[in-house]
Amino acid sequence: MAGSLLIGSDALASRRDVAAGPLAPLAQSLRADLAPLLEAPNIQLPSEKARMTRTGGRCPVHGVLLRFDPQSPRAHACPICGETFTGDEHYRWWIVNYQLWLAERAVHGAVLGVTTDAPDCRALSVRILDAYADAYLDYPNKDNVLGPTRPFFSTYLESIWTLQLAVALDLLEQGGEAGVGDRVRERVLEPSLALIAEYDEGSSNRQVWNNAAMMAVGAMLGRTLIVERAFDGKSGLLAHLRGGLLADGSWYEGENYHQFAHRGLWYGVTIAERLGLVVPDELRSRFAEAFAVPFGTALPDFTFPARRDSQYGVSLRQWRFAESAELGLARQDDPRLQAALVELYRDDVQAGDTERARSTAEAERNVGPARLTRASLGWKSLLYARAQLDAGGTATRQASSVHLASQGLAIFRRQAGQVYVALDYGVPGGGHGHPDRLNLWLVDGPSRWLEDVGTGSYVERALFWYRSTLAHNAPLANGTSQPYGDGLLRAWDEQGDVGWVEAEFDIVPGRARATRRIVVMRDYVIDELWWASADEITLDLPMHVDPEEGPGTGWEPAELPQAQGTGFEFLREIERAKGKAFDALTVSRDGASMRAWMQSDAPCEWYRARAPGPPGSAPRRFIFARWRGRAGRTRSVWAWDAGISNVRFTPETVALSLGDGSLHAHREIKQSWHVRTTLGDASSEVVLGGRVTNPRQASPPLSDAISNLPRHVLAAGRPFTMELGERHYRRSELPWEAAGSPEATLRVASGRDAVDVDVHVRKAEPYFAPARPENPLDNEDPDINSDGIQLYLFLPDSQAHGSWLLVPDHAGGVRVTQRQAGGSVPALEADWRLTPDGYRVRCRIARGPRGLGIDRAFMLNVVINEISRDRERRRGQLVATGATGEWVYLRGDREDPHRLLAFEIVDA
Known part of the structure; x- marks a missing residue:
């Protein structure tokens, strides 16, 4: 492969002419963004690991993210009220943005170094890489929120960060820089790849970034199997193009994650092309279509619809969206992207800060709308964007209707799109x-x-x-x-x-x-x-x-x-x-x-x-x-x-009288919709068809979905017993053995008045967290970050289902938080005691008309939380229904309702 991970040698040579000619303003503006670092004597790295809390990085009054300033680690201003906040929780959130910002500046330096022959920019990139080679292994892989990581609290953030460093090093080496590569590979890329590769997030948008990092770093380290897995594994690039990116070009998680995931797919597809890996034509077409989707679903005010877990009121008039359109147009002609760029580059938009100088690599930090030009774009455009855009054209907002059939979103536009x-x-x-x-x-x-x-x-x-x-x-x-x-x-x-x-x-x-x-x-x-x-x-x-x-x-x-x-x-x-x-x-x-x-x-x-x-x-x-x-x-x-x-409603019609004297009559006739318009003696009719006749598979009720589970019979003197160990362990950073090999015995027995669920946990030094009114880390119940029990109950006859979170209290009782999802669940009582090898919790669930009842079936799951005293988040869980290969992150106290142990009481 002649050239780098992203661009060949000949193409890079031609980009030097573009950077010196049509895109010279872009190159100059990117260099201006680097000025504070180019003038700084040293690269400053925080010694602490980033930390996520409920309040960190947000204004406590307005709830918005505080303004990120890479030069201000301890003072953070609210963009609405202007108040400055200085708490440690804000600093530890600032670290996330700073680490990503700095890694992206390494890419900027390398790109400018190879496209504009700027030795000071190349030297800056080398200094950043060298600083990380010294510091990376000192960050602890501990107390993470979403996967193993050292500098951050989520694996996907490390993937984005590592990808930036890999791209920077790759471009530097293509330009002849050889001094820092071995140290960065040994002390950053190799250990970071090991963490990223062990955590697979399946179809999530985050896994897109894990794959991109694995493809880039794997290729640089000669790890063929890693590259192949990231490309065509069960949750690799091709799987995401096939299943995450739907046939209509939209990402299945909605508009907010469409843009984020598609940027990651761009890396994957581009690297795959450079490595000679074949992306099928159908998937290439789907990838190309995805560039235009955000503009097709835009609201009249040129924001994207806040469907699902989207941020609200996000404008498309940001440099990231312009660059996406530029990258799509660089791959193939598309009049929709050309029209979008004309709209994005309108000169009658109010000028403002695009905040590109504070961009945090590929992590989402949406900003307000601002006037854009091609000089507002990012470093990818310097390598890929067309030298010139087609002259002419007018700014045209999306005015026609759009039906994303795979996404399941039908948009009708009227009155010129307003x-x-x-x-x-x-x-x-x-x-x-x-x-x-x-x-x-x-x-x-x-x-x-x-x-x-x-x-x-x-x-x-x-x-x-x-x-x-x-x-x-x-x-x-x-x-x-x-x-x-x-x-x-x-x-x-x-x-x-x-x-x-x-x-x-x-x-x-x-x-x-x-x-x-x-x-x-x-x-x-x-x-x-x-x-x-x-x-x-x-x-x-x-x-x-x-x-x-x-x-x-x-x-x-x-x-x-x-x-x-x-x-x-x-x-x-x-x-x-x-x-x-x-x-x-x-x-x-x-x-x-x-x-x-x-x-x-x-x-x-x-x-x-x-x-x-x-x-x-x-x-x-x-x-x-x-x-x-x-x-x-x-x-x-x-x-x-x-x-x-x-407006008049009848059982068969809806009739409307309009101010111009016309009458609209609507009715369904033989699976079609008829609209008759009458004005005086004249009339016309529109008949809408498009009826879909595909048969529907009815969703089974929960009781049917789990009816085939093997049943355990409970009778007097015949309890159910299960040993929980390594194959039941749901891990965080540490696997079962490194976490102290926790074990437990689960015993379920039926008596005349109650069912007893007895859990004997064997682990050294159990830690029972004190009662807290709220969780300072996130919105989960604070009692999940403690040794304790989560108990789940389902009664198939009544469809009632509920759960309890139980933490032993040092005062001698058990702190019980009840979760009731539906129906009437029976009463529960609990007690506990310490044992020589751990602790024991006994739960009694009442029988009777509103309880389990005689000869009634019921279903349970038991999950045991475990933590060590030196952590603030739980370390892992023992799960009665098994947990081989599972991770504890983001689960809270929620469990899959289909994963249960089924019991049947047989009274003598």
Whole structure:
């Protein structure tokens, strides 16, 4: 391979002419960014490891990330209020950004060194690499949040960081620099690769970066097997191109992670091409399509929709998005990318700081919109971007509708793209997905009437609100967020300004299904939701608007169950509407208004409450309707144009009278949607088709999904006993033996009044953390970071399921935190005692009509947390259902409900 990991020798030679010619302003601006480091006598590295906490790096008042200044490790300003914070928790978060920033500057120095013949830039890159060769092994691989790592707390961050250092060294050596390579390989790349390679995150966007680092470093170290695994292993590059990047070019985890993952895929594809590894044409096309996807789903204000775990209100007018479009265009012509670049490079946008000088490698740090030019781009553009863009062209926002069929997102645009109506119905989005199938969007210019507000901080309690169905405009059953699963398309078609989409989702697996249809016209949208259930259910439909109070409207205080994990626990000021349900409402905000007409074929109750608003904003009020029964239908018309004078619902039609005298009549006929427009004696009709007839596999209820588990019979004098050891250990940084080889005996026995679950843990020096009102590290229960027990119970007959977190207390009792996910679970009592080789916890679960009952089946899982006194996060877990090859990170006190031990009580 002649050349580097990213670019061949001949291509690099030609880039020198580009860097000295058309892209000279870019080269000069990148050099200007390096000025503080070029002038610094030494490279400064923090001696501490980065640390993640709930408050670190965020303004305690506004909740936003503090401004990152690489020259200010101990003082951090809020971009909103301007207040400066100096606590150690902020410094330890600053370390994350600084380490990534510095590693990226090593790449900048190397790129400028080989493209502009700048010896001082090359020397800077060498100094950074040399400093890391001295320091890397001194950082401890301990107390991590998400995988093994030394400088950081998550493996993917180390992967991004290591990748930067590898690219910098590779470019330096291509330019003839040979002095630092051996030390960096031995003291940084080799040990870092070992950590990265042992932690596989499957289909996650983070694994994309692990793969990129393994391909780059593996190639530099001659580790062929590592490179092959990262390329075509079960969670390698090809697997991500095939399964993570969907057929429509979108990343399965949503817009926020689309851009992040696609940047990592760019490294992987580029390195693969340089190594002669073949990416199939279909996957290359999918990769190319992904460059245009963020511009296709953009909202009218040129932000991306905050679906799933996305940041809210993120503008596409950032240099990263411009560079992505440039890199896509460098690979092939695409008029969508050309149009996006014309839009991004508009000169009538307000000037501002692009913050490229403080960019932190490839980690996400979104900033506000600013005027961009090609001089605002990054180092990749200096190596790859076209020398010249095509002259001419006009800035054109996306004005046409988009249907991402693989993602399951149907977007209808009206009025030159200023009106945006969408139904989010498809794939759930993995670990970053939200339970929001059939979520409705309605945006009119700057007015976001119905939307998804994404997610705030991952370590704040409000995360559980943003990840609830109630936080969306989507249906939920029985006061509980939707189950995990795919929605299914039933119809999609568009003809001119008339379009429709219909999709369905099992809101109770195997028992209840909801179907939603939206019909989008030029001035309004019809929204229809219906459901059918095998059982009596409660169905809620949130609408995140706060309508004006009209004549006869009144509210009275109300109470609702607020179980943990449902979203309802976040509601405040709950009120119920007096009298009949709404038949019309008006919503006003910032001088704009929206009208809606509503009809339901079954009685419903209307509620309103206050809940967290979009991340970084104050709480806001919203409404939701509630129905009870086995089936029902509700219809509404939402109009952004004041020209609608009347709406009439009949069982078969929706009829609208418009201000120009025309009448629109909508009805379904033989699986098609008919829209007849009448004005005087003239009439016309549009017939929408696109009906999908694919059969649907019903989702089985949990009891069916686990009905084939082997059953353990409990009878008097016949307890169940299991020994837990290495194959049950779920590790963190240390494997089972290095963690002290913890073991346990699990014993389950049935008596007349109760089932006893006895757990005898054998480990040296158990540590029982004191009670804490909150977890300073993240939003998990603080008691997971202690020696203790997690107990899970499922009763298949009643579908009740709950869990308990138990920590022995030095005062002699057991601190019990109950989690109840659904149904009535029996009472639990617990006691404990120290033993010569560890400790013992006994749980008694009551039998009886509301408990296990005589001859009743039940299912359990037991998870044993273990920690050492020198750690702040737990070290590992023993899991009764087995844990070979598993890691403890990010699990909290949550377990897969399908992984249970099944029991049957047989009384004499």
